[in-house]
Amino acid sequence: MIHRALGHLLRCKDVSRLVSQREDRPLTRWERWRLRMHLALCDGCTRFDAQVRFLRRAMRHYRA
């Protein structure tokens, strides 16, 4: 049971790719759910997530 639950957990490496793709395509419900589960437990990825969102805001301010 616990193993099956762990099997659904994403690794930080996968989360970083998903967080980036979220900026470019809608994530599926399943992806969003797994992402949320991981972020709830991982402060490194929570920071990464906020930083990627910030990067988008920064580029909106950017004028080449």
Added chain:
Amino acid sequence: MAEDFARQIETHRGYLLRVAQLQLRDRDAAEDVVQDTMLAALSGSGFAGKSSLKTWLTGILKHKIVDAIRRRQREPRVVATFGDLDSELDIEDFDGLFKDNGAWESKPADWGDPEESLGRREFFDIMDFCLEKLPPNTARVFMMREVMELESDEICAELAITSNNLWVILYRARMSLRECLEKNWFEGAGRHAP
């Protein structure tokens, strides 16, 4: 008065041309969009002086470039303009950032309140520095997505690449920029300089 304005606009031509050239990779097309931008700037009454002239012109140019890309998309093209992509598609160079079990090798740092950086010119100097360190095509794709705000499918169509390629390129760009900003701004001395 009008001549004065025209002369002021003219001083930005070189800069506009560089931006257009970077995006379109075609000298003639770049000159066309810059010409259109100058004409639009002169005929319109849109400049209210709220932003700098340069920023305002860049805004017009952005729309002209997007139009040019969309137009190009509808025309059949023989030659792909996107060269040497393979070397920029290797996602594995970021494996060093993660341990074998997929966890962060060194976790992203705490950036505190990053919003205040958006009002700092020095922050955008560092951003320029970090953008220039990206491989050329990666930088170009990232600018299409984040500065020109093109949709993913428009970029894929323009560059004849798959969505997967696009995501890999943008992932690369974000990973590199994040790391570079962290090192040179958020954890560097620049942010706290007077």
